[in-house]
Amino acid sequence: MLDDRQLKEIKKLAIRIKIGVIDELEEVGSGHLGGSLSAADPLAVLYGAVMKYDPKNPKWEERDKFVLSKGHCGPALYATLAIKGFFPYEELKTLNKPHTNLPSHVDKNKTPGVDMTTGSLGQGASTAVGMALGEKLRGKNTRVFLMTGDGEIDEGQVWEAAMFAAAKGLNNLCWMVDFNKKQLDGTIKDILDTGDLEAKFSAFGFDAVTVKGDDYAALYEVFMKRSDKPVAVILDTIKGRGIKEVEETPDNHSMTVSHESAARWRDELKAALSAIEGDK
Amino acid sequence: MDIIYNGEKDTKIFKDVISSTIQKLVAEDENVIYLDADLMSCINTLKWGRQHRDRAIDCGIAESNMAGVAAGLAAVGFRPIIHSFGCFASRRCFDQVFLSGGYAKNDMTIIGSDAGVCAAMNGGTHMPFEDMALMRTIPDATVVDISDNVLMEDVFPKLVYRSGVKYMRTARKESIKLYAPGTVFEIGKGNVLRDGTDVTIVACGIMVAKGMEAAQRLSQEGISAAVIDMFTVKPIDAELIEKYAAKTGAVVCAENHSVNGGLTEAVARTLIESRPVPMEHVAVDERFGQVGPQSFLEEEYGLTAEHIYECAKRAVSRK
Incomplete structure (x- = not known):
């Protein structure tokens, strides 16, 4: 269980990741804001308290692996990795610029700390499953954390990977679905209703639970949970979480980020950060 | 070899x-x-x-x-x-x-x-x-x-x-013997199975043996055909293709594949950029597959020694 101090650090990390996302997107003027913000909270728990890794040795073989299958939310992962010391924070401002190490969709051959290249939705799921299989065959005590989007769940490959993971007993795999209820063209319900994701993953042979995306203490518990089955965590999130104006924007999958709005949003996040710091 | x-x-x-x-x-x-x-x-x-x-x-x-x-x-x-x-x-x-x-x-x-x-x-x-x-x-x-x-x-x-x-x-099943046991190959290098001076047959897969058969027939008519097993279709052995285009002045490609994007196009691109010579191809033209015994399909899609032989004669006549 996380103590109060740890919990506070994770809350702060989550906000700092979100500020990092704004810093990145402001520089290019637009980007995948909504999904990056909803992913930031679980990322803070994973990189703040759960995963084993070494920023000085990103390829350390005994590290836990993280696969961001919703690869377009790279900005959230980049901010996390920069804050954790994988590369200088200033580099976040190079997002999507020519010859950057931070492309819109994550690339393991470019960014220290990125464990898998993704972008074509659904593919990260199979690669994470392959990594989990490999680590298990080698008898390693490592884990693979996979985050897919909820729109991504439309891809058939996702379900091939889910069936495989359960059938092969990959209990070193923790599969998150960022259930923020929206995809590019609109709501999940309107476009292709995923139905009950927890029930679906359970039926596929996972130990499946649903957790509020910003309930850090509960996230920690489910991430640390070990089972004889692969674990599925349906992250009940809000797209754009943490910035009221973004949360309330219906089409917030990809948004324009002007200097003015970036300044406003950063102020909101910094105020939240101060509130936590001031809260003895 | x-x-x-x-x-x-x-x-x-x-x-x-x-x-x-x-x-x-x-x-x-x-x-x-x-x-x-x-x-x-x-x-x-x-x-x-x-x-x-x-x-x-x-x-x-x-x-x-x-x-x-x-x-x-x-x-x-x-x-x-x-x-x-x-x-x-x-x-x-x-x-x-x-x-x-x-x-x-x-x-x-x-x-x-x-x-x-x-x-x-x-x-x-x-x-x-x-x-x-x-x-x-x-x-x-x-x-x-x-x-x-x-x-x-x-x-x-x-x-x-x-x-x-x-x-x-x-293929999964039978094949015609080409190489002596223990032969060592280099990926990216074509194998010259038979030397020749009038035309070069560049083939891959099951078409290589058919290329050898065609070359034998051609030799009976006084046409000297080289046969290359271009088993590496990518990266293509451009040097060998250019050498044999220069030497023989005509090329026939043979592949058990569509003419779109396979061996023929790889060889053609090499030659067009360096040494264009008359070229013919034995490949599948704009057609889907169908069911039947392999021998029937080879006839149906023109993937035979006979077709290579005809193409070679045509290529030589265009020189």
Whole structure:
């Protein structure tokens, strides 16, 4: 269980990741804001308290692996990795610029700390499953954390990977679905209703639970949970979480980020950060 | 290079060589792992695979996931070999092979069996005339079309230890003997099976033996035909093609594949940029596959020694 101090650090990390996302997107003027913000909270728990890794040795073989299958939310992962010391924070401002190490969709051959290249939705799921299989065959005590989007769940490959993971007993795999209820063209319900994701993953042979995306203490518990089955965590999130104006924007999958709005949003996040710091 | 071609069939069949090579590679290197999509029975790996379940992973009928799992295994240090019929090993999982494999630099060796008309009784749905074309578009990929068991025994392990996406297309059943046992090959270098001065037949896969047969007929009519086994379709051996275009002044390409994007186009691009000469092709033109015995299909799509012979005469007459 996380103590109060740890919990506070994770809350702060989550906000700092979100500020990092704004810093990145402001520089290019637009980007995948909504999904990056909803992913930031679980990322803070994973990189703040759960995963084993070494920023000085990103390829350390005994590290836990993280696969961001919703690869377009790279900005959230980049901010996390920069804050954790994988590369200088200033580099976040190079997002999507020519010859950057931070492309819109994550690339393991470019960014220290990125464990898998993704972008074509659904593919990260199979690669994470392959990594989990490999680590298990080698008898390693490592884990693979996979985050897919909820729109991504439309891809058939996702379900091939889910069936495989359960059938092969990959209990070193923790599969998150960022259930923020929206995809590019609109709501999940309107476009292709995923139905009950927890029930679906359970039926596929996972130990499946649903957790509020910003309930850090509960996230920690489910991430640390070990089972004889692969674990599925349906992250009940809000797209754009943490910035009221973004949360309330219906089409917030990809948004324009002007200097003015970036300044406003950063102020909101910094105020939240101060509130936590001031809260003895 | 010791060529033993005499038109006779080999006593070995491809699927046994695929199977024994996989078993050998897996036994020798703990990093080599083999994945299949419910077609182990078709390349005789099933019995062994069931006794080595941690090294022979049956992924079920899910080629896209299999390619992705292979990419993930590569990312944690394995050298995966995946197999399916060529149609599924290319078309069905192309995006996965392209991105999770090639783009992400997760090296994998792909066996696409039942190349072209070798799919025979499985028919048009299972008959890949486009697999090499697809795989050739992946930057730094290696694309090989197997003509002979001795070639496969030597080249398959070399593919496994080469970087990038490696695609090996092959028949599963019988073949005509070409090479003496123990022959050593170099990926990316064509093999001159027969020298000649009037025309060069550049072939791959099952068309190589037919090229040899055509060359024999041509020689009876005083036409001296060189025959090259261009088993590596990518990277193509441009130097050898240019050398033989200069030497013979005419080229015939022969492939058990669509004319779009396969050997013919690879050779044509090489020549158009360096030394254009009259060129003819024996390949599948704008058609889908269909069901039937392989001999019928070879006639139907014009993939015969007779067609190579005709093309060679035409190419020579255009000089």
